[in-house]
Amino acid sequence: MSLELIATILGGLTVGSALMVVLSKHPVRSVLYLVLTFFMISSNYILMNAQFIAVVNIIVYAGAIMVLFLFVLMLLNLKQENEPRTSFLIKIASVLAGGALFTVFIAALKDGVVIAASSVVEANDQGLVQNLGQLLFTKYVLPFEVSSVLFIAAMVGAVMLAKREKQMID
Amino acid sequence: MAIDKLILTILALPLIGALINGTMGKSLPKIVVGSIATGVMFVAFALAVLVFNSNHEATFIHLFKVIHLDDLELNARLQVDGLSTLMLLIVTGVGSLIHLFSMGYMKEDEGYYKFFTYLNLFIFAMLILILGSNYFMLFFGWEGVGICSYLLIGFHYSDKEKGMLNGIAARKAFIMNRIGDLGLLIALFLMLMQFGTLEYNEVGNAILAGDLPSGWMLFGITLCLFIGATGKSAQIPLFTWLPDAMAGPTPVSALIHAATMVTAGIFLVVRSNFLFEHAPQTQEIILYIGLATSLMAAFMAMRQNDIKKVLAYSTVSQLGFIFVSLGMGGYVAAMFHVTTHAFFKALLFLGSGSVIHAMHHEQDIRKMGGLKKYIPITHITFLIGTCAIAGLPFLSGFFSKDEILAHALHHNVVIYVIMAISALLTAIYMFRLYFVVFQGEFRGDDHTKHHLHESPLNMTLPLIILAVLSLIGGLLNVPSLFGGNHWLTHYLGHSTLGLNKVAEVHLGDSQTMMLMGVASVLALGALFFAFVKFVKNNSVPESDEQLTGWAKLSANKLYIDELYNALFVKPIEWISAALHRFVEMLFLNRLIDGFTMVIDLSGQLVRKWQTGIVSSYLFWMVTGIVGLMVYYIVKF
Amino acid sequence: MTLAGIFQSGVSIQFYMVLATLLFSIGAVGVLVRRNAIILLMCIELMLNSVNLLLVAFSTYFGKADGQIFVFFIMVVAAAEATVGLSILVMAYRNLRTTDVGLFNKLKG
Numbered sequence: 001m002s003l004e005l006i007a008t009i010l011g012g013l014t015v016g017s018a019l020m021v022v023l024s025k026h027p028v029r030s031v032l033y034l035v036l037t038f039f040m041i042s043s044n045y046i047l048m049n050a051q052f053i054a055v056v057n058i059i060v061y062a063g064a065i066m067v068l069f070l071f072v073l074m075l076l077n078l079k080q081e082n083e084p085r086t087s088f089l090i091k092i093a094s095v096l097a098g099g100a101l102f103t104v105f106i107a108a109l110k111d112g113v114v115i116a117a118s119s120v121v122e123a124n125d126q127g128l129v130q131n132l133g134q135l136l137f138t139k140y141v142l143p144f145e146v147s148s149v150l151f152i153a154a155m156v157g158a159v160m161l162a163k164r165e166k167q168m169i170d
Numbered sequence: 171m172a173i174d175k176l177i178l179t180i181l182a183l184p185l186i187g188a189l190i191n192g193t194m195g196k197s198l199p200k201i202v203v204g205s206i207a208t209g210v211m212f213v214a215f216a217l218a219v220l221v222f223n224s225n226h227e228a229t230f231i232h233l234f235k236v237i238h239l240d241d242l243e244l245n246a247r248l249q250v251d252g253l254s255t256l257m258l259l260i261v262t263g264v265g266s267l268i269h270l271f272s273m274g275y276m277k278e279d280e281g282y283y284k285f286f287t288y289l290n291l292f293i294f295a296m297l298i299l300i301l302g303s304n305y306f307m308l309f310f311g312w313e314g315v316g317i318c319s320y321l322l323i324g325f326h327y328s329d330k331e332k333g334m335l336n337g338i339a340a341r342k343a344f345i346m347n348r349i350g351d352l353g354l355l356i357a358l359f360l361m362l363m364q365f366g367t368l369e370y371n372e373v374g375n376a377i378l379a380g381d382l383p384s385g386w387m388l389f390g391i392t393l394c395l396f397i398g399a400t401g402k403s404a405q406i407p408l409f410t411w412l413p414d415a416m417a418g419p420t421p422v423s424a425l426i427h428a429a430t431m432v433t434a435g436i437f438l439v440v441r442s443n444f445l446f447e448h449a450p451q452t453q454e455i456i457l458y459i460g461l462a463t464s465l466m467a468a469f470m471a472m473r474q475n476d477i478k479k480v481l482a483y484s485t486v487s488q489l490g491f492i493f494v495s496l497g498m499g500g501y502v503a504a505m506f507h508v509t510t511h512a513f514f515k516a517l518l519f520l521g522s523g524s525v526i527h528a529m530h531h532e533q534d535i536r537k538m539g540g541l542k543k544y545i546p547i548t549h550i551t552f553l554i555g556t557c558a559i560a561g562l563p564f565l566s567g568f569f570s571k572d573e574i575l576a577h578a579l580h581h582n583v584v585i586y587v588i589m590a591i592s593a594l595l596t597a598i599y600m601f602r603l604y605f606v607v608f609q610g611e612f613r614g615d616d617h618t619k620h621h622l623h624e625s626p627l628n629m630t631l632p633l634i635i636l637a638v639l640s641l642i643g644g645l646l647n648v649p650s651l652f653g654g655n656h657w658l659t660h661y662l663g664h665s666t667l668g669l670n671k672v673a674e675v676h677l678g679d680s681q682t683m684m685l686m687g688v689a690s691v692l693a694l695g696a697l698f699f700a701f702v703k704f705v706k707n708n709s710v711p712e713s714d715e716q717l718t719g720w721a722k723l724s725a726n727k728l729y730i731d732e733l734y735n736a737l738f739v740k741p742i743e744w745i746s747a748a749l750h751r752f753v754e755m756l757f758l759n760r761l762i763d764g765f766t767m768v769i770d771l772s773g774q775l776v777r778k779w780q781t782g783i784v785s786s787y788l789f790w791m792v793t794g795i796v797g798l799m800v801y802y803i804v805k806f
Numbered sequence: 807m808t809l810a811g812i813f814q815s816g817v818s819i820q821f822y823m824v825l826a827t828l829l830f831s832i833g834a835v836g837v838l839v840r841r842n843a844i845i846l847l848m849c850i851e852l853m854l855n856s857v858n859l860l861l862v863a864f865s866t867y868f869g870k871a872d873g874q875i876f877v878f879f880i881m882v883v884a885a886a887e888a889t890v891g892l893s894i895l896v897m898a899y900r901n902l903r904t905t906d907v908g909l910f911n912k913l914k915g
Contacts (some may be wrong), residue, residue: 003817007817007821009819011825013909014825014829015825015828015832016881018828018829018852019832020850020851021832021845021848022832022839022840022845022849025845027842027845028840030845030848031848034848034851035492037829037852038855041855044822044825044862045859045862048862048863048866049866050862050866052874053858053874053877053878056881057855057858057881061855061881061884063850064885065851065884065885065888067833069844069847069848069888069892072844072895072896073844075896076844076896076905078842078844078905084840085841090785090838090839093789094789094839095836095839097789097793097796097834098792098831098832099798101792101830101831101834102827102828102831104796104800104803105799105827105830106824106827107799107803108799108803109820109823111803111806123844131871132871132875134879135872135875139872139875140875144878147879147882147883150882150886151885151886153886154886154887154889154890155889157889157890157893158889158890159893160879161890162879162896162897782911782912783907783908783911784846785837785838785841785907788837788838789838792834792838
């Protein structure tokens with residue numbers, strides 16, 4: 001099998017599972033399809049030799065974040081019956097808007113000048129942990145530290161918001 | 171200590187006092203508050219004496235740069251020379267005595283700590299005014315004393331009966347001063363335009379080196395400076411605030427509205443003597459305005475029945491007297507009279523404060539009388555002050571007035587005659603005040619009579635010290651006739667820029683003798699006249715309704731307030747009313763209502779878009795993104 | 807088959823551009839169509855991931871690792887956003903007994 005064929009199949013699967021996220025009626029199914037989508041995207045990363053990002057993607061997204069989503073879903077005990085319905089008109093309008101967005105993006109990207117592949121470097125090992133780590137702790141060390149502050153803020157914020165004592169909304 | 175450290179300490183002391191009392195005074199006991207405020211003043215005075223002893227040349231102390239833009243450079247810089255040292259001694263000396271007096275006088279007052287904070291702050295501002303080495307610093311101090319004066323005049327703003335009136339009096343003083351300040355500010359700008367600097371020394375040296383601006387420029391600068399001076403020093407036409415300023419507590423009247431702040435205008439003119447010397451038209455204006463003020467205020471003082479009002483008009487009159495001297499170029503004579511006036515007018519005001527204290531805040535002299543038995547120390551000191559201001563021979567006022575009169579005689583005999591009349595009036599109304607208050611029978615009610623008491627030591631001590639100064643203050647500049655050597659003239663002329671160049675008038679001995687004779691005769695004649703009228707005939711001032719002719723005119727202050735009311739206040743009110751009716755109601759209101767209506771209507775329209783549903787917002791967001799992208803694709 | 811050099815073996819960068827745009831648009835449509843707030847958040851995650859995909863593609867294409875670092879930061883932000891978003895949602899559900907964004911209309915004045 002050529003790489004081209006693998007990439008095409010993977011791309012198709014990614015789009016398909018992403019569509020299913022939107023189309024499934026049951027929220028839990030949506031979550032599971034989203035996990036699948038993330039796995040597909042990770043496979044794409046591996047194809048592009050970005051192993052570190054691929055692994056992190058699975059750990060963080062498919063592992064942590066999606067579990068959080070599932071957790072919340074179960075906690076709230078949402079069922080298919082009380083899944084809110086959307087009117088047909090809005091559905092049409094939304095699909096039209098999404099289609100327009102896609103068309104416009106493609107139209108914009110189509111004219112983008114892409115540097116020919118000839119100038120692309122042969123050695124393709126920048127996605128390895130060592131390289132990324134070096135870059136992260138030298139050039140991007142300040143944003144890296146700042147992002148840790150962001151995490152603390154998010155954690156404190158989440159705890160504060162989820163506290164039961166005070167009613168936030170009347 | 172070096173001179174600059176001394177001066178900085180003197181400046182810092184009242185500021186520190188004000189800061190301590192202003193921040194913590196509320197929780198401190200009254201005795202501590204008063205002691206801090208008075209203590210810093212006495213220390214400042216002691217240091218001022220040290221400065222006086224050690225300094226003989228003009229010294230400059232550069233503090234910091236305030237504004238530096240292109241060519242414009244304004245510095246916080248101090249200048250210590252003869253003139254500022256003299257003023258420094260007056261301000262800290264008289265100031266500390268008045269602080270001491272206030273400790274007794276304000277004892278019962280609610281805002282004790284506030285009072286001393288303002289008082290210290292005033293001293294600080296006044297020191298900046300006199301010690302600055304440029305007009306910019308002077309202006310800073312000028313505004314500082316203005317605001318303190320405002321705060322202190324309206325000090326009893328919460329008084330149940332008179333609180334409103336006190337507030338109005340304070341406002342009047344503030345607004346009148348503002349008019350003068352505008353003049354001063356314009357003068358400063360003109361000076362910057364002409365000389366490019368506000369330093370006394372640089373302006374003065376340029377002038378003295380013969381680099382004269384055009385006549386009109388010089389006239390404009392000096393006239394605007396003088397307008398500033400009329401505001402602060404209560405001259406025609408801006409004098410009506412000073413009598414009203416008597417609404418403030420009596421020590422304030424003594425310190426600010428008699429001894430120090432109101433002499434700021436005179437200080438300004440003396441400082442700028444080099445400018446005025448080359449602007450004879452302005453000098454003429456000063457001369458005639460001073461003369462008119464002096465005579466008019468003396469006339470008004472004749473029939474006032476409020477003990478403090480008499481003194482207030484007397485102050486205006488004396489200030490006019492000093493301005494006449496300035497108009498004739500008699501700068502040293504003016505400073506001499508400023509000094510002696512500070513002594514005896516502070517004494518008189520504090521004496522009246524003591525009387526008011528004894529009378530339980532009754533200020534109407536018709537309800538007094540015969541007080542000499544009850545408050546002997548106040549009586550004696552008040553008598554000394556009265557004699558000094560009336561110009562009885564060999565008291566301080568005698569010498570200083572005489573010097574001004576000598577200038578007048580040298581200048582023009584008509585002016586001399588008018589000033590002699592003014593001096594005569596001064597003597598008459600002061601003796602009238604003295605006789606009505608202290609001689610004769612007590613005319614108040616029994617309750618007050620029962621409680622008449624001499625003031626405590628911390629109030630009488632300043633009186634005694636000031637009385638001694640009023641007695642011997644004339645020695646500062648004794649004419650050669652009595653073996654004097656014009657010490658003040660030499661002292662001021664030695665280190666103050668411009669004053670050594672100004673020709674002082676020194677008449678011959680025989681002329682001096684003649685002048686002094688006339689002055690003595692006038693003063694004694696006034697004494698005799700007042701004695702006959704108020705003691706022998708035992709006549710008490712009539713109530714306002716019975717007055718006729720000139721007396722009524724005097725009692726009603728020549729209707730100046732009413733005149734100003736009709737000339738300025740009423741037209742402004744009319745114009746405002748017209749603007750309100752036609753411009754505001756018909757035009758502006760509708761315009762603004764229209765605006766709000768348009769916004770309201772468009773809001774009503776657009777708010778339908780704000781459904782509050784997140785999906786719809788998202789939809790519009792996507793539409794917006796698509797729109798933007800399409801725009802850029804089409805454009806490029 | 808070698809993992810290195812996917813773009814040397816005939817796969818064009820345009821392929822990934824289209825793929826990422828398609829994923830992004832699907833996410834956007836999902837945000838518009840679905841009314842369950844949790845699904846909305848999930849669709850946002852999908853959109854973020856499409857951007858990540860494009861970043862990695864370009865990073866590999868140009869042989870520069872910076873793009874992947876940005877992916878890393880986007881993940882950080884996404885994780886933070888998901889936690890805060892979900893806790894807000896739980897709070898809202900507790901008060902309103904629904905996760906239907908159509909009923910979250912307190913913003914209406």
